[in-house]
Amino acid sequence: MNTTSFTDLNLAPEILKALTESGYTIPTPIQAQAIPLVLAGHDLMAGAQTGTGKTAAFALPLLQKLLPFASSSTSPARHAVRALILVPTRELAIQVEKSVREYAKHTHLRSLVVFGGVDIKTQTPHLKSGVEILVATPGRLLDHIEMKSVQFSQVQMLVLDEADRMLDMGFMPDLKRILALLPKQRQNLMFSATFSNEIKKLSAEFLLNPTLIEVARSNASNENITQKVYMVAQHDKHALLTKLLKGDDAKQVIVFTKTKLTASAIAKKLQREGVSADAIHGDKTQLERIQALEAFKQGTVAVLIATDVAARGLDIDQLPMVINYEIPSAPEDYVHRIGRTGRAGALGTAISLVSPEEEKYLVEIEKLIRREIQKEVTVVPQHAVKPEHPHHHDHAPRHYVPHPTSKPKAVHDAWFDKPYEPSASIALIAQPVTPVTKPKAKVAALFVRK
Numbered sequence: 001m002n003t004t005s006f007t008d009l010n011l012a013p014e015i016l017k018a019l020t021e022s023g024y025t026i027p028t029p030i031q032a033q034a035i036p037l038v039l040a041g042h043d044l045m046a047g048a049q050t051g052t053g054k055t056a057a058f059a060l061p062l063l064q065k066l067l068p069f070a071s072s073s074t075s076p077a078r079h080a081v082r083a084l085i086l087v088p089t090r091e092l093a094i095q096v097e098k099s100v101r102e103y104a105k106h107t108h109l110r111s112l113v114v115f116g117g118v119d120i121k122t123q124t125p126h127l128k129s130g131v132e133i134l135v136a137t138p139g140r141l142l143d144h145i146e147m148k149s150v151q152f153s154q155v156q157m158l159v160l161d162e163a164d165r166m167l168d169m170g171f172m173p174d175l176k177r178i179l180a181l182l183p184k185q186r187q188n189l190m191f192s193a194t195f196s197n198e199i200k201k202l203s204a205e206f207l208l209n210p211t212l213i214e215v216a217r218s219n220a221s222n223e224n225i226t227q228k229v230y231m232v233a234q235h236d237k238h239a240l241l242t243k244l245l246k247g248d249d250a251k252q253v254i255v256f257t258k259t260k261l262t263a264s265a266i267a268k269k270l271q272r273e274g275v276s277a278d279a280i281h282g283d284k285t286q287l288e289r290i291q292a293l294e295a296f297k298q299g300t301v302a303v304l305i306a307t308d309v310a311a312r313g314l315d316i317d318q319l320p321m322v323i324n325y326e327i328p329s330a331p332e333d334y335v336h337r338i339g340r341t342g343r344a345g346a347l348g349t350a351i352s353l354v355s356p357e358e359e360k361y362l363v364e365i366e367k368l369i370r371r372e373i374q375k376e377v378t379v380v381p382q383h384a385v386k387p388e389h390p391h392h393h394d395h396a397p398r399h400y401v402p403h404p405t406s407k408p409k410a411v412h413d414a415w416f417d418k419p420y421e422p423s424a425s426i427a428l429i430a431q432p433v434t435p436v437t438k439p440k441a442k443v444a445a446l447f448v449r450k
């Protein structure tokens with residue numbers, strides 16, 4: 001498709017005005033494909049990752065279709081819920097609604113976001129005053145349904161955003177309960193970064209003859225992102241991370257961990273080392289998460305340490321770098337993680353610290369993205385060695401040495417054949433090493449900021 005401008009897409013002047021003000025000039029490929037189809041009334045199964053412009057791809061035609069219902073009346077009866085957008089996480093909910101609000105700012109259409117973790121009573125009055133577009137996480141929406149603070153008889157459009165993640169997070173029963181309450185006659189749009197069998201099943205169940213659209217291959221990772229793997233022993237990861245964070249291109253970095261505990265520990269340790277870092281994960285209160293994200297966006301926090309769930313859907317303009325402190329065991333999560341950078345055409349770097357124990361996950365990731373990731377072997381900086389060897393302190397961190405055999409297959413990398421050489425620095429840089437089974441204890445208390 002050769003759409004060159006938003007004006008070709010039959011959107012109303014008030015929507016176009018908002019787009020111009022947001023600095024959008026050219027529709028992204030998913031927008032160029034989806035907008036005409038949604039306007040024509042099709043159900044959609046769209047394969048698109050975050051960063052492709054997928055929010056506007058569903059929000060713009062949705063607003064266009066709801067424009068006839070826009071009313072300046074203050075009566076709640078004139079503001080029935082007409083579109084429901086379900087998303088897996090609070091952060092994504094906030095971002096999606098913010099975008100909808102931005103695109104709708106020159107119309108009389110109202111939007112609202114509801115999500116868990118905050119006092120439900122603060123949301124109810126807004127809901128009762130009437131909104132056309134409701135963005136919600138499934139659990140909290142069910143709470144509102146039970147409290148009878150929301151009515152769905154006028155819903156004509158349903159969006160399931162990041163449907164794959166909703167399934168991963170176990171929202172299927174909640175989704176079924178919600179969808180059973182919606183009018184049968186409605187348009188359904190489903191967005192997913194991956195097309196697993198479960199997603200296909202969900203699509204067969206909820207969509208009516210959906211048109212399938214995909215931008216790039218859904219399982220391919222973004223071309224704008226330079227991907228690198230550092231082969232490093234687990235106990236050397238923190239020292240390497242510290243070194244990487246000192247690089248010129250590491251002004252604003254998201255570091256991914258598998259567990260909340262590791263995220264907390266890294267943030268705390270970096271803070272002690274004088275790095276402005278904070279963690280964002282499910283054990284933090286909603287307010288703490290929003291504050292951490294805001295501080296990161298403003299640049300007062302340079303490093304945000306996040307778990308997969310917490311980071312899902314984070315939209316940070318021009319994030320230059322993500323670092324996988326641990327690579328995920330589910331290869332799709334790798335694609336999601338690196339999709340935080342290189343958004344909307346910008347360039348990004350995704351660095352993964354891979355210990356020999358994690359090599360099997362790397363193999364799976366490379367299979368999924370159908371490419372081999374450039375491997376580097378590095379000499380871990382020696383400044384963090386034990387104090388009983390003071391002479392080591394004099395050494396500036398040594399340069400990383402790229403693997404001599406350029407790009408060997410990860411499985412046959414000679415580096416892995418070498419016996420393990422734990423550095424003298426173990427005692428000081430050892431992490432509470434990545435327990436795969438996460439402890440039940442809450443860790444939020446670790447984070448009281450001075």
Ligand code: AMP
Pocket residue numbers: 023024025026027028031049050051052053054055056315317343344
């Ligand atoms: P999304 O994939 O919806 O999370 O969007 C990723 C980022 O791209 C967001 O910051 C959007 O504001 C931005 N964006 C979306 N569509 C466009 C466009 N057509 N032109 C410029 N930026 C866009």
